[in-house]
Amino acid sequence: MEKVSLLERRRKAFIDSVFHYLKSKSKSPSCIRIIEDAEYQIDLDKQVLNSALLNLYENKVCKGLMKMSDEQIISAYAALYTRDGNITKEGKDFFGYITELIAERLHQKALANEKD
Numbered sequence: 001m002e003k004v005s006l007l008e009r010r011r012k013a014f015i016d017s018v019f020h021y022l023k024s025k026s027k028s029p030s031c032i033r034i035i036e037d038a039e040y041q042i043d044l045d046k047q048v049l050n051s052a053l054l055n056l057y058e059n060k061v062c063k064g065l066m067k068m069s070d071e072q073i074i075s076a077y078a079a080l081y082t083r084d085g086n087i088t089k090e091g092k093d094f095f096g097y098i099t100e101l102i103a104e105r106l107h108q109k110a111l112a113n114e115k116d
Contacts, residue, residue, distance in 0.1 A: 007070050010077035011058075015049050017081035018095055033103035038110065040103040049098070056101040 022029055029044040062068040062076070080091035087095070 007074055010074050011053050014077050014080050015046050017085050017087040021087040031099055033099055035103050035107040038107055040106045042099050042102050052098055052102050056105060057098060
């Protein structure tokens with residue numbers, strides 16, 4: 001139970017660092033991603049980002065594809081922000097990766113809806 005708690009804290013710390021960065025740079029928490037010529041607007045808030053990190057990154061990629069342990073995921077998060085809560089270069093790159101995962105998920109849903 002303690003490991004899950006630490007994982008949740010690391011995820012929350014990364015989310016806080018992302019929104020602190022966006023606010024400090026006066027950047028919007030919305031972005032456009034293009035998947036197979038389809039444009040998707042990603043409007044982020046802390047809940048959406050938390051859900052994406054948990055479901056798309058941790059469960060699908062880390063645990064599903066890469067068979068990572070909670071400790072490995074915790075270590076991965078540690079590289080994304082500094083001790084004082086600032087996002088690192090790796091964290092900025094990772095944020096772009098997460099928004100791509102969200103757009104890919106939206107694209108998959110759109111394709112599934114077209115088939116129905």
